[in-house]
Every structure is written in C-alpha cells, then in structure tokens.
Amino acid sequence: MEIYLDANATTPVLAQARAAALQAMADDFGNPSSMHSTGLKARALMAAARERVRRLLETGDGHVLFLSGATEGIQTAVLSALNALRERRATGDLLLYGATEHKAVPEAIRHWNRLLGLDLEVQKIPVGLDGRHDLAWLRQHAPRAALVCTMAANNETGVISDLAGIEAALAGSAAYWLVDGVQALGKLPLRLAQTRIDYAPFSGHKLYAPKGIGLLYVRAGAPFTPLMTGGGQEGALRSGTENMSGIAALGAVLEALEAGETFRDRATMRAYRDRLAASLSAAFSGLLFNAPQDICLPTTLNFSVPGLASRLLQDLFDAAGVRVSGGSACSAAAAEPSFVLRAMGLPAWQCESALRLSFGPLADVGFIDEACRRIAACGEALRRHGLSASGAPCEALPQTECPDAPRLQAQQWDGFMRDHPHTIVVDVREPFEQAMGSALQLAGVVVQAVPLSRLLEVSASWLAPGQASRPLVFVCRSGNRSAQAAQCLRRLGHSQAYTLAGGLALWPEQAGQQHSAAAPADPALMV
Numbered sequence: 039m040e041i042y043l044d045a046n047a048t049t050p051v052l053a054q055a056r057a058a059a060l061q062a063m064a065d066d067f068g069n070p071s072s073m074h075s076t077g078l079k080a081r082a083l084m085a086a087a088r089e090r091v092r093r094l095l096e097t098g099d100g101h102v103l104f105l106s107g108a109t110e111g112i113q114t115a116v117l118s119a120l121n122a123l124r125e126r127r128a129t130g131d132l133l134l135y136g137a138t139e140h141k142a143v144p145e146a147i148r149h150w151n152r153l154l155g156l157d158l159e160v161q162k163i164p165v166g167l168d169g170r171h172d173l174a175w176l177r178q179h180a181p182r183a184a185l186v187c188t189m190a191a192n193n194e195t196g197v198i199s200d201l202a203g204i205e206a207a208l209a210g211s212a213a214y215w216l217v218d219g220v221q222a223l224g225k226l227p228l229r230l231a232q233t234r235i236d237y238a239p240f241s242g243h244k245l246y247a248p249k250g251i252g253l254l255y256v257r258a259g260a261p262f263t264p265l266m267t268g269g270g271q272e273g274a275l276r277s278g279t280e281n282m283s284g285i286a287a288l289g290a291v292l293e294a295l296e297a298g299e300t301f302r303d304r305a306t307m308r309a310y311r312d313r314l315a316a317s318l319s320a321a322f323s324g325l326l327f328n329a330p331q332d333i334c335l336p337t338t339l340n341f342s343v344p345g346l347a348s349r350l351l352q353d354l355f356d357a358a359g360v361r362v363s364g365g366s367a368c369s370a371a372a373a374e375p376s377f378v379l380r381a382m383g384l385p386a387w388q389c390e391s392a393l394r395l396s397f398g399p400l401a402d403v404g405f406i407d408e409a410c411r412r413i414a415a416c417g418e419a420l421r422r423h424g425l426s427a428s429g430a431p432c433e434a435l436p437q438t439e440c441p442d443a444p445r446l447q448a449q450q451w452d453g454f455m456r457d458h459p460h461t462i463v464v465d466v467r468e469p470f471e472q473a474m475g476s477a478l479q480l481a482g483v484v485v486q487a488v489p490l491s492r493l494l495e496v497s498a499s500w501l502a503p504g505q506a507s508r509p510l511v512f513v514c515r516s517g518n519r520s521a522q523a524a525q526c527l528r529r530l531g532h533s534q535a536y537t538l539a540g541g542l543a544l545w546p547e548q549a550g551q552q553h554s555a556a557a558p559a560d561p562a563l564m565v
C-alpha cells in the first residue's frame with residue numbers, strides 16, 4: 039500500500055466527488071447557460087455549490103467565482119487591483135508580497151505590473167524565523183502600499199499567517215489585500231466577509247476535488263477586471279463554459295465538509311501530526327523541525343536531518359512506499375534549496391535537507407499507524423546500512439565525449455530479455471533503500487544490488503573479457519541514477535549499458551510489492 043504524505047501538493051479525489059463528477063459528465067451534462075431543463079439542472083447544481091462556498095467561507099455579499107484554480111484566481115486578483123491603479127481608481131505606489139508566497143503570486147505581480155505599464159516598486163515582506171510576516175516592517179510600508187499579498191498558510195512549512203495582525207498593520211492603508219487561501223481550505227476557519235480581505239483564491243485539488251477547478255472570493259466593492267471575456271458566464275466576471283464536472287466534484291467535497299462526518303476535525307489532525315512528529319524524531323537522530331508546530335497547519339511537518347540531503351531522504355521514503363516531498367523545488371538535475379526556509383533565515387544545511395510531510399483531513403488512524411511503522415523502518419534501514427553515497431561515480435572519470443546511454447522502456451523489457459538472455463540487471467539504489475524492499479525480480483529477471491556509489495569497484499567484473507558482451511541494464515527509483523550508471527559504464531568502454539527509463543516508479547508491478555531476499559553482486563559490497 040502506498041502511504042501518500044504529499045497532500046499539500048495534491049490529493050486524490052474523494053469518492054463522493056468522483057461520483058458527482060461522473061454524474062455531471064454522463065447524465066447531468068447540461069450547459070448552465072442553456073434555457074432548457076437539462077441546462078437548468080446544471081445551473082441549479084452550480085448555484086448549490088456556490089451557496090456551499092458562501093456558507094463555509096462566510097463570504098457575505100462578496101462574489102464567488104468558479105475558475106480553473108488558484109493560479110488563475112491570483113492572476114485575476116492581481117490584474118483587478120493593478121488595473122484599478124492604472125485607471126487611477128486606487129492609490130499607492132508599492133506592491134508587496136510575503137517572502138514565502140507561492141511563486142504564482144510574485145510572478146503574477148511582475149507580469150501585470152509590466153504588462154499594464156505601471157512599473158511600480160515591488161518588495162517582499164520579510165518573515166521571521168517562525169515563518170510569520172514581519173508586522174513592524176509591514177506597518178512601516180503600509181501607507182505607500184497599493185497591493186498586499188499574503189498567504190493564509192504556507193505550502194512548504196504549514197506556517198499559519200497572523201491574518202488579524204496583518205489586518206491591523208494595514209489599518210489606514212488604502213492597499214488592496216489578497217490572501218492566498220489554498221492551503222487553508224478545510225483546515226482553518228475562514229470568515230472572509232468579517233475581514234478586509236479583498237481577494238482570496240483557492241484550488242479544489244488540495245482538498246480532494248479534481249485538478250482544474252478553483253474558486254476566487256472577491257469582496258463586494260473591490261475592483262474587478264475579468265481575465266477572460268467572451269460569453270459572459272459567471273456574471274461576465276469569468277467567461278467560458280463552466281467546468282461542470284469540476285464544480286460538481288468540488289460541491290460534493292464541500293457538502294462532506296459541511297456535514298462534518300467525512301473529514302477529521304482539527305484536534306484529531308493535530309494528534310495525528312504529533313504522532314508522525316514523534317515517529318520521525320525517534321527514527322532520525324538530530325532531526326529538527328523547521329517551523330514551530332504550534333503555529334502550523336495540523337497537517338504539515340517540515341524537517342531536516344543533519345547529514346542527510348533532502349533527495350537522499352526522499353529516495354529512502356520512496357523505497358518504503360512513503361510519498362513525501364522535498365521542501366525544495368527540485369529539477370531533474372539539481373535540487374534548489376528551499377527559498378521559503380532561506381527567507382526564514384534557517385541555516386543552509388537545514389534548507390538543503392528539508393523534507394515536507396503532509397496529509398489531508400481524510401487521513402485515518404490506520405493510515406497514520408502504517409505511516410509511523412514505515413518511518414520507523416526507514417530509520418532502522420539507515421542505522422543498519424549506513425550511508426555510502428558520496429557523489430556520482432562518473433565524476434571520478436575523465437570527462438570524455440560519450441553519447442547518452444540508451445533508455446529501455448518498461449514495455450520493451452520482455453522482448454529485450456528474450457533477445458538477450460544473458461543480460462545483467464543492476465539495481466543502483468543505496469543499500470538502505472534496497473533494504474526497504476529487498477532485491478527485485480523484474481518480470482522474472484533477478485537483479486543484482488550495487489549502489490551507485492560502489493559502481494566503480496564492481497565495474498571491472500562487467501568489463502572483463504567474456505563479460506563485456508553481456509548487456510547491462512541499470513535500474514533505480516526514478517531513472518536518474520541508473521542513467522548515470524549506464525553512462526559511466528559506457529565511458530569505461532562497455533558498449534551495451536542501458537538504463538530503465540522512468541525507473542522503478544514507472545514499472546507496471548510496483549517494485550516494492552516484490553519483496554524477497556537481497557542479491558548483492560558481491561557480499562563484501564554490502565555495507
């Protein structure tokens with residue numbers, strides 16, 4: 039069973055939401071703008087979903103728009119506020135956003151500031167070591183501010199903003215206020231009309247609705263400029279035929295939220311988080327949490343372990359079937375340290391080692407029990423097998439020109455093995471990852487275990503006369519390390535080294551389900 043602990047990235051779709059979406063696609067498929075009965079039914083469904091939003095978010099007489107997600111909501115809000123400035127319906131010459139905002143916010147500000155020809159000064163609101171906005175700084179800059187963007191809760195750390203404190207700091211300022219509510223939906227009470235918040239975007243897929251459906255709250259009287267014009271849907275505030283299956287699914291999630299039976303309450307979520315935190319601390323010595331838990335969402339933990347890079351910990355968790363996320367934006371080749379943690383002023387090692395573990399309010403005690411059990415197993419695997427990883431083996435080789443190693447797709451596997459029955463398959467994951475699932479049998483082929491960091495020690499045996507004609511296929515979790523290994527062997531002169539494209543993550547039968555005894559290439563190599 040996969041233990042999915044990356045709910046801040048996205049969630050699966052709730053069963054009731056799936057059923058509602060299917061119903062909206064198969065039976066109640068009408069266009070809400072049509073005047074016949076099929077259309078009227080769709081319109082009623084949409085109106086009911088909107089009413090639920092109104093009740094749950096206490097939106098008063100503000101507008102609630104359905105749109106594609108928070109990114110579109112943020113664009114619309116920023117465009118609206120900046121266009122009011124351009125038309126001199128608003129004042130101020132400073133655009134402010136929290137230093138830990140999701141990238142969608144600063145990018146939207148820069149984009150529309152440039153496109154509308156405003157060229158106003160843009161500044162980050164600093165945050166303290168606890169991840170919260172520096173309210174003294176904000177008070178000082180508020181008189182000049184035209185737009186202030188702050189999030190309700192941070193996606194990486196779970197830090198909950200002091201919205202009351204921000205509102206107080208904005209007293210007397212004419213600034214419009216955007217609050218990104220994405221990570222708060224279903225986890226924090228939001229009474230929007232009781233605040234001076236002008237715009238609040240949300241995304242359905244962070245709370246068990248599908249991707250591609252979101253919400254934007256706009257305070258009554260706040261300036262508005264449509265991002266999309268056309269058929270005049272959504273009261274001409276957002277044209278384009280509505281995403282009815284998404285709206286139906288989101289409506290079903292909100293119905294479950296309102297009924298209060300499907301999702302865990304805050305106290306239960308906090309108790310679950312505390313259990314996960316205790317398991318992590320017991321499993322990894324020296325582990326530090328990167329934000330104070332008493333001001334964080336009850337569903338998010340962000341932590342670092344001294345001496346363990348984020349990537350390495352992710353590999354370990356992944357091998358145990360636990361899906362977590364680096365606290366950093368990772369590209370395939372390089373992991374960027376988290377800008378959120380850097381903005382908080384955490385030491386470099388903590389930013390580079392950060393891992394985020396997040397669950398949703400659908401989690402139950404069985405799920406948390408299993409997650410804790412696997413966290414303990416990860417700690418145990420690390421203790422037993424230690425760390426042998428230290429840089430890529432190819433770096434030690436002369437950098438000769440060498441074409442990329444060919445990639446073997448999972449679908450080609452059987453044919454390849456039939457044509458090359460003497461192929462050697464090598465799992466280059468680290469021993470502690472291999473220990474989580476033991477040795478692999480990929481479609482009947484036994485796999486040797488040689489961690490990437492020990493590759494050069496074993497490579498001579500694969501290059502020996504009589505052996506060099508046997509194809510070598512390297513595998514790992516995602517296909518990155520196996521590509522390095524295959525490249526390395528090609529540089530060393532082995533002309534038939536391949537990598538399994540996409541790694542074990544894309545293997546049709548999940549590798550983690552095939553546990554059997556380990557088969558190291560040479561027992562002396564296993565640390």
Ligand SMILES: Cc1ncc(COP(=O)(O)O)c(C=O)c1O
Pocket residue numbers: 046047106107108109110140142189191192193218220221241243
């Ligand atoms: C805090 C926050 N804001 C905005 C977004 C953007 O949401 P979407 O990609 O659904 O538009 C995300 C998504 O990760 C988020 O976590």
